[in-house]
Amino acid sequence: MTPLRIATRGSALARAQTEAVAASIVEASGLEVEIVVIQSEGDRIKDSLSSLGGTGVFASALREALLADECDVVVHSLKDLPTQPYPGLRIGAVPIREDPRDALCARDGLSLDELPPGARVGTGSPRRIAQLRAVRPDLEIVDIRGNIDTRLGRVESGDLDAVVLAAAGLSRLGRLDSASDLFPLDLWPTAPGQGALAIEIREGDSIPELLSIEHPPTRTAVFAERAVLAALEAGCAAPVGATAVVDDDELLLAATVYAPSGAEEIGCSRSAQLLGDDALVASLLGQAVAQQLLEDGAGEIAPIGVPAPTDSAPSDGVWPGDRP
Numbered sequence: 102m103t104p105l106r107i108a109t110r111g112s113a114l115a116r117a118q119t120e121a122v123a124a125s126i127v128e129a130s131g132l133e134v135e136i137v138v139i140q141s142e143g144d145r146i147k148d149s150l151s152s153l154g155g156t157g158v159f160a161s162a163l164r165e166a167l168l169a170d171e172c173d174v175v176v177h178s179l180k181d182l183p184t185q186p187y188p189g190l191r192i193g194a195v196p197i198r199e200d201p202r203d204a205l206c207a208r209d210g211l212s213l214d215e216l217p218p219g220a221r222v223g224t225g226s227p228r229r230i231a232q233l234r235a236v237r238p239d240l241e242i243v244d245i246r247g248n249i250d251t252r253l254g255r256v257e258s259g260d261l262d263a264v265v266l267a268a269a270g271l272s273r274l275g276r277l278d279s280a281s282d283l284f285p286l287d288l289w290p291t292a293p294g295q296g297a298l299a300i301e302i303r304e305g306d307s308i309p310e311l312l313s314i315e316h317p318p319t320r321t322a323v324f325a326e327r328a329v330l331a332a333l334e335a336g337c338a339a340p341v342g343a344t345a346v347v348d349d350d351e352l353l354l355a356a357t358v359y360a361p362s363g364a365e366e367i368g369c370s371r372s373a374q375l376l377g378d379d380a381l382v383a384s385l386l387g388q389a390v391a392q393q394l395l396e397d398g399a400g401e402i403a404p405i406g407v408p409a410p411t412d413s414a415p416s417d418g419v420w421p422g423d424r425p
């Protein structure tokens with residue numbers, strides 16, 4: 102039997118999460134697997150992400166490999182996938198989500214409140230910048246990029262007082278001990294899909310073994326979060342946080358759009374009963390939240406597109422996640 106070829110980016114985080122996915126597939130199905138490492142443009146280029154020309158730089162090399170039959174399955178960080186569906190591909194599984202919160206990794210175990218005035222905090226994400234400015238306008242925010250170890254290294258070297266990173270990434274790399282503060286989602290919603298993975302496959306393929314790693318409540322929650330961004334027509338520079346959770350038969354969704362300066366924010370939360378077509382409910386709830394945000398003026402405070410949402414549900418595709 103030929104092994105299932107599972108492709109990943111080459112970063113330590115991507116490899117760690119792909120190895121975990123591969124291990125659960127093997128454990129659940131006994132399938133033989135092979136991990137294929139693919140270099141992406143996003144990994145090679147060290148400039149700021151915004152100069153790379155939009156979303157999807159991390160995903161595109163992997164997707165091309167999938168379409169070229171160089172692999173059978175691709176593991177992505179869901180929040181890095183653009184919202185539009187990719188022709189010929191679909192999301193074959195969404196595994197159970199890790200902690201979706203953002204973490205502060207500060208020197209001396211400091212919390213955000215305890216950072217001294219003017220402390221230097223590194224992040225490249227417009228959402229995190231706006232959130233930091235909103236609560237601590239005195240901080241000096243330093244635009245950084247690079248992988249998680251590089252970012253943590255800038256705190257260890259004393260160059261920065263702190264960085265903000267996803268708890269999920271820290272956890273997957275065994276670095277959660279570096280987190281000195283975990284931000285509650287109700288005050289600090291994170292990127293749509295943060296903490297979740299997308300297992301992408303070719304549209305026409307059927308890989309029943311993937312069912313063993315599918316977690317339907319995670320899929321429903323992240324699709325609702327994605328639907329907000331898709332309906333906001335938010336570009337990659339849009340400071341938008343969204344967080345959804347499935348509780349019994351209820352889907353709860355909250356989203357906030359920030360002015361880049363952090364001086365203003367507009368939030369909305371809604372819930373819906375899950376009775377049947379969960380993907381449709383997720384999509385409609387996301388659209389309703391986005392529409393409310395736009396009615397409340399989100400388009401005036403943040404760089405987002407503002408066409409009125411149509412009454413057709415968006416496909417289950419992908420959306421412009423925020424940047425690292």
Ligand SMILES: NCc1[nH]cc(CCC(=O)O)c1CC(=O)O
Binds near residue numbers: 267271
């Ligand atoms: N933008 C890069 C990226 N993509 C996924 C994660 C973390 C893991 C996840 O959210 O699933 C990170 C790093 C970060 O934001 O700190």
